[in-house]
Amino acid sequence: MTMLQTAIPSAVPRRARKHRPAAAIGRLGLYGFLVLAALFFAIPLIIMVSTSLKTVEEIRTGSIFMLPQALDFSAWAKAWSSACIGRQCEGIRGGLWNSILIMVPSTALSVLISALNGYALSLWRIRHAGLLLSALMVGAFIPYQVMIYPLVRMSSTIGIYGSIPAVVLVHVLFGLPILTLIFRNFYSALPEELIKAARVDGAGFFRIFFRIVLPMSTNVIIVALILSVTGVWNDYLLSLIFAGRENLPMTVELASLVSTRIGVPEYNVNMAATIITALPPLLLYLFSGRYFVRGITAGAVKG
Amino acid sequence: MIGVQIESLSRHFGALPVLRDISMEVQPGEFTVLLGPSGCGKSTLLASIAGLDDLQGGRILFDSADVSDLEPAERNIGMVFQSYALYPTMTVRQNLSFGLEVAKTSKADIQERVTWAAQLLQIEPLLDRKPSQLSGGQRQRVAIGRALVRKTNLFLFDEPLSNLDAKLRTEMRVEIKELHRRLGATFIYVTHDQVEAMTLATRIAIMQGGRIEQYATPEDVYERPASLFVASFIGAPPMNLLPATLKQTSHGVVAFTGDHTVSLKGYPFKIAPADGQPIVIGIRPENILIDGNVAPTLRAEVVVVEPLGADTLVWVDCAANRMAVRTHPKEAKGLSGSIGLSFKVENLSIFSKDSGLRL
Numbered sequence: 001m002t003m004l005q006t007a008i009p010s011a012v013p014r015r016a017r018k019h020r021p022a023a024a025i026g027r028l029g030l031y032g033f034l035v036l037a038a039l040f041f042a043i044p045l046i047i048m049v050s051t052s053l054k055t056v057e058e059i060r061t062g063s064i065f066m067l068p069q070a071l072d073f074s075a076w077a078k079a080w081s082s083a084c085i086g087r088q089c090e091g092i093r094g095g096l097w098n099s100i101l102i103m104v105p106s107t108a109l110s111v112l113i114s115a116l117n118g119y120a121l122s123l124w125r126i127r128h129a130g131l132l133l134s135a136l137m138v139g140a141f142i143p144y145q146v147m148i149y150p151l152v153r154m155s156s157t158i159g160i161y162g163s164i165p166a167v168v169l170v171h172v173l174f175g176l177p178i179l180t181l182i183f184r185n186f187y188s189a190l191p192e193e194l195i196k197a198a199r200v201d202g203a204g205f206f207r208i209f210f211r212i213v214l215p216m217s218t219n220v221i222i223v224a225l226i227l228s229v230t231g232v233w234n235d236y237l238l239s240l241i242f243a244g245r246e247n248l249p250m251t252v253e254l255a256s257l258v259s260t261r262i263g264v265p266e267y268n269v270n271m272a273a274t275i276i277t278a279l280p281p282l283l284l285y286l287f288s289g290r291y292f293v294r295g296i297t298a299g300a301v302k303g
Numbered sequence: 304m305i306g307v308q309i310e311s312l313s314r315h316f317g318a319l320p321v322l323r324d325i326s327m328e329v330q331p332g333e334f335t336v337l338l339g340p341s342g343c344g345k346s347t348l349l350a351s352i353a354g355l356d357d358l359q360g361g362r363i364l365f366d367s368a369d370v371s372d373l374e375p376a377e378r379n380i381g382m383v384f385q386s387y388a389l390y391p392t393m394t395v396r397q398n399l400s401f402g403l404e405v406a407k408t409s410k411a412d413i414q415e416r417v418t419w420a421a422q423l424l425q426i427e428p429l430l431d432r433k434p435s436q437l438s439g440g441q442r443q444r445v446a447i448g449r450a451l452v453r454k455t456n457l458f459l460f461d462e463p464l465s466n467l468d469a470k471l472r473t474e475m476r477v478e479i480k481e482l483h484r485r486l487g488a489t490f491i492y493v494t495h496d497q498v499e500a501m502t503l504a505t506r507i508a509i510m511q512g513g514r515i516e517q518y519a520t521p522e523d524v525y526e527r528p529a530s531l532f533v534a535s536f537i538g539a540p541p542m543n544l545l546p547a548t549l550k551q552t553s554h555g556v557v558a559f560t561g562d563h564t565v566s567l568k569g570y571p572f573k574i575a576p577a578d579g580q581p582i583v584i585g586i587r588p589e590n591i592l593i594d595g596n597v598a599p600t601l602r603a604e605v606v607v608v609e610p611l612g613a614d615t616l617v618w619v620d621c622a623a624n625r626m627a628v629r630t631h632p633k634e635a636k637g638l639s640g641s642i643g644l645s646f647k648v649e650n651l652s653i654f655s656k657d658s659g660l661r662l
Contacts, residue, residue, distance in 0.1 A: 191386050191388060199376065202402055203401070207405065211390075212390050216392055
């Protein structure tokens with residue numbers, strides 16, 4: 001009898017669930033964890049910014065976590081235009097232009113070519129398409145250091161070693177596998193009948209691509225652009241090897257700047273130079289993060 | 304108007320045969336419906352006529368010119384797809400004119416053709432919208448419009464109505480039939496809906512397992528099915544089928560089914576019947592009469608009476624076979640227990656049990 005009585009109340013559904021204290025604690029824990037995770041990634045950036053605004057004296061005497069006493073942008077100016085890289089004291093602004101010269105053709109070419117590849121692999125019946133795709137996958141997972149020496153020999157054989165075209169070519173090659181996969185997965189979600197309808201309308205391979213498929217690809221193009229731009233911009237090794245001394249991008253300049261020591265190490269200048277170098281991809285994420293998430297969920301991962 | 308001849312066509316995907324040695328001839332101006340259950344190869348056959356797939360054998364001729372190796376655009380056809388396949392980033396106008404632009408038609412001509420098609424399909428107010436801003440029925444009209452603007456006399460439809468709701472489907476069905484009458488062009492239309500097939504077609508090709516079982520007028524297909532498959536596929540409820548055995552007697556040919564003897568005297572056998580041959584007797588529900596006579600052809604037990612409004616279906620059990628009888632509601636009132644059934648020999652369809660073919 002007592003069992004029956006205790007059993008009845010628990011069988012009644014509780015309505016006041018959201019006011020229970022346990023739920024509030026759970027919420028608190030959830031937010032606590034999220035804040036911690038955000039801090040974990042934000043603290044290095046905060047320290048970089050705060051250090052870049054300190055004077056050399058302040059850095060030497062104070063703790064790394066201390067906030068600057070006054071906002072002093074002189075380190076930024078120095079990093080931009082007068083910090084010494086080896087014997088040249090012109091800052092890292094020269095590297096910015098080189099980085100852009102390398103990045104624009106590399107990303108444009110690799111996105112265009114991989115969009116075409118993905119379109120061909122997913123929407124046209126191609127013999128051994130599966131095999132080609134696996135080959136691409138292998139290409140995406142082989143560490144590229146393995147291929148550097150043959151690539152150096154090949155580019156010097158065709159006479160472009162040590163130039164912008166060489167480094168662009170290498171970037172395009174290494175960008176293709178993963179970008180092609182992203183495009184292929186996005187395009188396999190498109191209805192096949194669309195291509196058939198266009199074929200009945202008389203359009204060929206390229207016309208269908210440029211008139212019908214490409215205009216539908218905005219989201220995935222943005223995803224590919226972000227991946228490609230950050231990849232190319234952040235690259236150090238390939239540019240160092242293939243670009244030649246005249247065309248070194250910001251990342252390589254930055255490394256040289258940091259390792260060039262005249263007197264006391266100027267951590268504030270180093271930090272400022274690092275932030276300037278990292279700014280373009282950072283801004284790209286900030287302004288297109290929305291598309292990035294949408295594009296990834298719309299096709300890049302789904303397939 | 305274009306006539307289409309298909310000569311021993313075969314298609315396979317890898318080792319899987321989809322079309323086996325198909326031959327048929329579509330007359331100019333005809334409305335041919337390819338009908339069959341899913342996976343019977345009807346859409347593949349249509350895609351082959353459109354030239355979207357390569358053939359593995361056989362030829363396709365348009366007005367006796369071989370088009371087997373031509374690209375879809377070179378065959379000059381209009382095609383409507385099940386998913387509509389409208390170009391999502393283009394407006395309706397651009398969707399309609401795309402094919403003409405590709406064919407390098409002059410701007411004035413494009414304008415004229417698009418206006419003509421839009422008027423015909425009553426989609427003029429929609430011309431500047433994107434497909435995503437259209438309802439299902441409107442998209443369907445645009446898809447038909449895209450096929451219409453091309454100057455052609457052969458139109459292919461791949462299950463165009465199956466994504467619409469029942470009411471809209473009935474409306475569009477009437478419009479497509481009207482369109483066929485107005486254009487006088489040749490239509491080839493794929494569907495799995497027998498009502499669409501019966502109402503639209505001048506001839507129906509019923510397909511099963513990559514073969515054409517019967518290619519005939521809707522009346523013929525309904526009244527004289529060429530095989531057991533056709534008999535059981537067409538009609539709702541389908542033809543009643545009674546297994547039986549043939550016997551030659553002094554009174555002519557008779558069939559034994561259970562305890563009953565059915566006289567087949569006067570049945571136009573295509574092949575001379577053999578004594579003792581196992582057969583299947585087919586009879587449409589509306590051709591069975593409920594017979595109050597003392598000696599009816601069959602006796603059966605009433606199972607369920609289903610009033611449908613205009614008529615009533617009486618389900619009966621006759622020698623372990625469930626049969627449907629379509630009758631007038633008045634006649635069906637109060638039916639129960641054992642009833643007598645009769646029918647006329649000329650309304651029967653007799654099939655060989657072994658081959659499934661009509662005798």
